[in-house]
Amino acid sequence: MRVDIISIFPEYFAPLDVSLMGKARERGILDIHLHQLRDWTHDVHKTVDDTPYGGGPGMVMKPEVWGEAVDAVIEDGRAASGGDALPRLIVPTPSGRPFTQEVALEYAEEPWLLFAPARYEGIDSRVVAEYGERLRTDEVSIGDYVLAGGEAAVLVMVEAVGRLLPGVLGNARSVADDSFAPGDMANLLEGPVYTKPPVWRGHEVPEVLLSGHHGRIARWRRDEALRRTLDRRPELVARLDRDGLDKHDRRVIEEFEERLEERRSAAASRPGFRAAPEDVAD
Numbered sequence: 001m002r003v004d005i006i007s008i009f010p011e012y013f014a015p016l017d018v019s020l021m022g023k024a025r026e027r028g029i030l031d032i033h034l035h036q037l038r039d040w041t042h043d044v045h046k047t048v049d050d051t052p053y054g055g056g057p058g059m060v061m062k063p064e065v066w067g068e069a070v071d072a073v074i075e076d077g078r079a080a081s082g083g084d085a086l087p088r089l090i091v092p093t094p095s096g097r098p099f100t101q102e103v104a105l106e107y108a109e110e111p112w113l114l115f116a117p118a119r120y121e122g123i124d125s126r127v128v129a130e131y132g133e134r135l136r137t138d139e140v141s142i143g144d145y146v147l148a149g150g151e152a153a154v155l156v157m158v159e160a161v162g163r164l165l166p167g168v169l170g171n172a173r174s175v176a177d178d179s180f181a182p183g184d185m186a187n188l189l190e191g192p193v194y195t196k197p198p199v200w201r202g203h204e205v206p207e208v209l210l211s212g213h214h215g216r217i218a219r220w221r222r223d224e225a226l227r228r229t230l231d232r233r234p235e236l237v238a239r240l241d242r243d244g245l246d247k248h249d250r251r252v253i254e255e256f257e258e259r260l261e262e263r264r265s266a267a268a269s270r271p272g273f274r275a276a277p278e279d280v281a282d
C-alpha cells in the first residue's frame with residue numbers, strides 16, 4: 001500500500017520507522033511518502049494559514065497551498081505507478097465521521113491513501129469540496145476530543161490500517177479476534193489476557209485457561225468479552241446482532257443485567273441516596 005502524508009510537521013511521523021510499522025516499511029508492504037506542505041508555498045515566510053472569513057479566533061489553512069500540494073503528490077504517485085490510479089483522500093478533523101475498525105478494514109483494501117492533516121482551525125472547506133468531486137474523500141475523526149492537529153490522528157489511522165495488511169502481523173495472530181473485528185467480535189471488547197506465572201502477588205490465572213480444553217476456553221473468552229462490553233461500553237451491546245447470540249450469550253447478558261439491577265436497588269436503599277437526574281420523573 002502506498003501512503004502519502006502532507007503536513008507542516010513531517011518529522012512528526014518518525015514513529016512510523018519503529019516496530020511493526022517500521023518492519024512493514026522495510027519489507028515494502030507499507031510505502032510511506034512524507035511531504036512538507038510549506039514546499040508548495042510561494043512567499044518568503046512560507047505562509048500556510050490566514051485569518052478566517054467571518055471573524056473568530058485562530059487561523060485557517062489556505063486552499064491554494066493545499067491544492068498545489070495535493071495535485072503534485074497525486075501526479076508524483078501516478079508517475080511512480082505508471083498508471084492512472086487515484087488515491088483515497090483522508091482529512092482528519094474532529095468534525096469528521098468516526099474512524100472505526102470497520103473503516104480501518106475498508107482502508108486496508110485500498111492501494112493508495114493520501115492523508116491531509118491540518119493544524120490551526122482546519123483547512124479552508126473548499127479543499128474538501130474540490131477534491132470531493134475528483135477523489136473519494138473522507139473527513140474522519142478518531143474520537144470525540146480535539147487534538148492540536150491532525151498528525152496524531154494520522155499516526156493512529158496508519159497504524160490501525162497498517163497492521164491489517166497481509167504479512168504485517170504474520171500468521172501468529174488473527175485479526176479476527178481483535179476487539180470490534182467483524183464477525184464474532186463485532187461490537188465486543190476483547191476480555192482479559194494472562195501469561196506465566198500462574199499466580200502473581202496472590203492473583204491467580206483463571207483455572208479454565210490452564211485446562212487445555214479449547215472449547216471451554218473459547219466459551220470463557222466470549223463470556224468475558226460480553227461481560228466487559230456490558231460493563232464498559234453498554235451502548236455497544238445494544239448494537240449486537242441479536243440473531244447472532246446463542247442461549248449462553250443471552251444468559252450472560254441477563255445475569256449481568258440482574259446484578260446491575262441488584263446493585264442499583266441496594267444503592268437506592270442506602271441513606272442519603274439521590275436518584276440520578278434521568279431517573280427523576282418530570
Ligand code: ADE
Nearest residue numbers: 092093094141142147153
Ligand atoms: N484533529 C483534531 N482533533 C481530531 C480528532 N479528534 N480526530 C481527527 N483529527 C483531529
